[in-house]
Amino acid sequence: MRWHPLEIVFWLCTLLPFVLTPNYLSLASQIAITALFALSLDLILGYAGIVSLGHAAFFGVGAYTAGLLAKHYWSEPLSGLILAAIVAGLVGYASSHIVVRFRHLALIMLTMGLGLLLHEAANSASGLTGGADGLQGFKVASVLGFKFDMFGRTAYGFSLLVLFVCFLVCRRIIHSPFGLALRGIRENATRMPAIGAPSRAHLRKAYTIAAVIAGIAGALLTQTTSTVSLEVLSFGRSADVLVILILGGAGRLYGGIIGAIIYMVARDQFSGLNPQYWYFWIGLLLVAVVMLLPNGILGGFAKFFPRRS
Amino acid sequence: MFSSAAGVLFDGFAYGMLLFLLSVGLSVTLGMMNFVNLAHCSFAMVGGYATVSLTGKLGWPFLATLPAAFLAGAAVSIVLERTLYRKLYRASDLDQCLLTIGIVFISVAAFAWFYSTEQQSVRVPDYLQGSVQVGAQSFAAYRLFLIAIGLLILGALVFLVERTRFGAQVRAAVDNQRMARGLGIDVDRAFMITFALGGGLAGLGGALAIQVVGLDPTFALAYLVYVLIVVAVGGLGSIGGSFAAAAVLGISDMAGKYYFPWLGAFLIYLVMVALLMWRPAGLFGKR
Numbered sequence: 001m002r003w004h005p006l007e008i009v010f011w012l013c014t015l016l017p018f019v020l021t022p023n024y025l026s027l028a029s030q031i032a033i034t035a036l037f038a039l040s041l042d043l044i045l046g047y048a049g050i051v052s053l054g055h056a057a058f059f060g061v062g063a064y065t066a067g068l069l070a071k072h073y074w075s076e077p078l079s080g081l082i083l084a085a086i087v088a089g090l091v092g093y094a095s096s097h098i099v100v101r102f103r104h105l106a107l108i109m110l111t112m113g114l115g116l117l118l119h120e121a122a123n124s125a126s127g128l129t130g131g132a133d134g135l136q137g138f139k140v141a142s143v144l145g146f147k148f149d150m151f152g153r154t155a156y157g158f159s160l161l162v163l164f165v166c167f168l169v170c171r172r173i174i175h176s177p178f179g180l181a182l183r184g185i186r187e188n189a190t191r192m193p194a195i196g197a198p199s200r201a202h203l204r205k206a207y208t209i210a211a212v213i214a215g216i217a218g219a220l221l222t223q224t225t226s227t228v229s230l231e232v233l234s235f236g237r238s239a240d241v242l243v244i245l246i247l248g249g250a251g252r253l254y255g256g257i258i259g260a261i262i263y264m265v266a267r268d269q270f271s272g273l274n275p276q277y278w279y280f281w282i283g284l285l286l287v288a289v290v291m292l293l294p295n296g297i298l299g300g301f302a303k304f305f306p307r308r309s
Numbered sequence: 310m311f312s313s314a315a316g317v318l319f320d321g322f323a324y325g326m327l328l329f330l331l332s333v334g335l336s337v338t339l340g341m342m343n344f345v346n347l348a349h350c351s352f353a354m355v356g357g358y359a360t361v362s363l364t365g366k367l368g369w370p371f372l373a374t375l376p377a378a379f380l381a382g383a384a385v386s387i388v389l390e391r392t393l394y395r396k397l398y399r400a401s402d403l404d405q406c407l408l409t410i411g412i413v414f415i416s417v418a419a420f421a422w423f424y425s426t427e428q429q430s431v432r433v434p435d436y437l438q439g440s441v442q443v444g445a446q447s448f449a450a451y452r453l454f455l456i457a458i459g460l461l462i463l464g465a466l467v468f469l470v471e472r473t474r475f476g477a478q479v480r481a482a483v484d485n486q487r488m489a490r491g492l493g494i495d496v497d498r499a500f501m502i503t504f505a506l507g508g509g510l511a512g513l514g515g516a517l518a519i520q521v522v523g524l525d526p527t528f529a530l531a532y533l534v535y536v537l538i539v540v541a542v543g544g545l546g547s548i549g550g551s552f553a554a555a556a557v558l559g560i561s562d563m564a565g566k567y568y569f570p571w572l573g574a575f576l577i578y579l580v581m582v583a584l585l586m587w588r589p590a591g592l593f594g595k596r
Contacts, residue, residue: 051402098586104402105339106589109541113582116534120575235534239410246407280418286411290397290404 001175010254014160018153026152026224031264032159033220036166038245038256040213045242046251047174048206049186050099053108053238054115055214057095060122060233062088062215064129067228071138077223078143081162084219085212092211093204100203103189112235119233134229135222148224155224162220163257166213171253173209182206243282247289249296258297315446317567318560323452325559326459327521330514331532332539333466333551334507340483340546341500344394345402347409349511350529350536351416356382356512357524358420361429371433375516382512383505390504395497413529420526429524431516451520458517462510466548479503483546538581544591553592 017028037059044050062084069080095114102110122129129135146154173179181197189199222228231237240263248259266285270278293300335349356378363374389412397405437454440447470476478499481489490496518524518532539558543550558577565576584592 045403102585102589105345105541105545106585108402109537110582110585112534112537113578113585116578117575117582120572120578124571124575243407243410246403250403277418277422279414280422283411283414283416283418286407286414287393290400290408290411291393 001171007254011164014164017156022151022153025156027264027268029152029156029159029224030221031260032156032163033217033224034241034244034264035257035260036159036163036220037214037217037241038248038260039163039167039170039253040210040217041241041245042250042253042256043170043173043213044206044210045245046255047179047186048182048203049189050111050203050207051108052099052111053235053242054111054113054118055210055241056233056235056237057115057118058088058092058211058214059218059221059237059241060118061091062218063222063228063232064122064135064218065215066219066222067135067138068128070140070222071135075139075141077140077158080140080223081216081219084215084222088215088218089208089212092215093208096204096207096211099207100200112238115233115238116235119230119235122233123230129230130228132230134227136227138226140223140226143223148226152224159220159224162216166216167253167257170213174253178202178205243286246296247286249298252296252298255296255298262297313567317563319448320452321560321563322556323449323455323459323559324521324563325556326455327514327518328535328539328559329459329552329555330462330510330517332536332543332555333462333548334504334510335536336540336543336551337479337483337546337548338500338504338507339540341479341486341496341503342398343402344398345405345409346394347406347533347537348389348412348416348529349507350515350532351413352382352386352508353511353515353518353532354416354420354524354526354529355385355515356509357515357519357528358424358429359512360516360519361424361431361524364431371431371437375513378516379509379513382515383509386508386511387501387505390501394504413533416529417526424526426526429519431519431524433520437520455517455521458513463548463552470548475499475502538577540591542581542584542591544593547591547593550591550593 014032017025021028037055040058041052041055044052044055065084065087066077066080069075069083098114099107099111123131126132140148142148143154143158146157148154174182181192181202184192184195184197185199185202192199192202218232221232244259244263245256246259247263248257249255263282266282267278270281289296295302331350331353334352335346338344338346359381360371360374360378363369363377364371369377393408393412397408433451437451440449441453470479478489478494478496481492481494482496482499486496515524515528518528535558539551539554542558543552543554557580561580562574562577565572565574569576
């Protein structure tokens with residue numbers, strides 16, 4: 001799959017915050033982390049058609065794994081990321097056996113229920129997770145020789161690098177025969193086995209991969225902020241990431257990233273303006289997107305600038 | 310031991326009636342049009358704040374504000390249905406979720422703007438405040454009142470759906486919308502009326518909930534989860550199912566809070582996940 005010139009321009013633009021807005025680098029790293037989280041949801045929602053309202057479960061598992069590791073054992077970030085990815089992947093694989101059996105409302109409610117169960121479990125097990133106070137009081141060692149500074153320079157560089165690597169992996173996956181099969185399952189889950197693609201096994205695989213990436217995103221948040229709060233597992237985070245993905249355009253690789261940039265910048269601006277009421281503007285934005293741009297911002301874009309074939 | 314169990318059952322059942330009022334409209338409209346209306350609890354909030362305003366500023370008696378809360382919920386839902394929702398009946402689940410979540414966000418911020426984020430309370434008449442003594446057991450009067458209203462509305466709804474011509478149209482539309490249209494039933498009109506009725510019942514539920522759980526602008530999000538659980542467990546389009554699911558949910562929530570307070574809401578979610586894995590279409594659902 002060849003790279004479109006616009007894609008190269010886009011990734012070069014992600015370096016601009018270092019020069020143009022050096023005071024907003026910690027926001028930029030939050031955006032990169034959210035974009036990674038949205039990308040992982042895009043794999044299962046946009047490509048495989050699994051609507052999940054509990055995706056924060058894997059984000060939270062990754063975040064707590066990295067936090068507990070840094071607090072009790074060692075604080076080297078790369079190995080922390082890998083371990084968080086493995087643990088989130090295991091939880092994802094275990095829950096995928098339940099999730100792929102259901103569709104429609106039951107699916108949405110089950111993913112939401114499993115997410116809420118994990119949130120309550122973390123809340124109750126305050127000996128391990130710190131409960132509502134969260135995990136604090138650990139330092140993360142420098143990554144590849146760069147220390148985490150208070151301006152967020154290392155944080156953004158590290159988050160961006162991880163986002164880019166995961167993006168390459170996702171790009172490879174969705175252009176592979178496996179990715180095509182996923183799209184086939186999304187369109188018709190009963191017809192795909194007839195042409196030799198086992199629906200449930202494929203969905204389990206996709207769900208596990210998405211859990212791994214979400215776990216990495218969660219671990220990144222822990223390592224760049226040196227805290228874990230109970231909020232990483234919350235229903236609000238699952239709903240936010242869904243909104244972000246649909247805002248940008250589900251089923252498009254860049255949908256989650258564009259959605260994350262717009263949503264996070266808008267939230268930052270509106271909450272700076274009037275902290276209590278930023279939800280009003282986000283709500284208005286959502287209504288406008290659905291009524292005027294039914295396939296998200298990138299979908300509207302594609303409609304106005306059709307691709308030459 | 311017996312008396313505490315009876316108390317938990319009674320309180321849980323009263324709480325369940327509240328959830329039934331809040332969710333029955335969503336269940337029926339979801340069953341008819343497959344429209345995922347996450348803003349259903351915003352209608353409840355409209356009713357709740359209508360009651361707060363009417364009792365507080367205008368000094369209406371509490372009972373007189375309840376029909377007003379119903380009308381406020383119904384009016385808002387009918388306006389939204391006419392202007393926004395009807396354009397998305399054929400859109401995907403996701404677009405519907407997004408639009409209605411947007412409406413929830415707007416309503417949360419708007420109520421925070423007009424009423425501040427403080428918990429609102431409402432003054433109920435004296436005869437609803439104390440408790441009623443039956444044998445050795447005392448029952449809170451307000452909860453008895455909730456149960457009475459819940460049962461009354463259940464009866465009225467069952468009569469409406471099972472015995473009237475309009476109810477037959479609604480049942481036909483829930484079973485097979487295309488077939489109902491083919492037989493000349495005006496499904497859009499039936500849906501609009503059902504939607505208004507559901508919004509009105511939610512408004513009534515919101516007004517009645519103030520005395521039990523309070524009211525602040527995050528109500529629309531906080532109770533969304535409970536309402537969705539009732540709808541999914543009860544089965545789409547089933548009034549009896551919503552009633553049973555709301556009662557089970559209310560009682561297990563109360564029992565969990567009373568006997569296992571350290572578990573928090575863990576127990577309800579566990580009950581929901583287990584019930585859904587057992588019967589994905591809900592307890593009484595057909596699809």
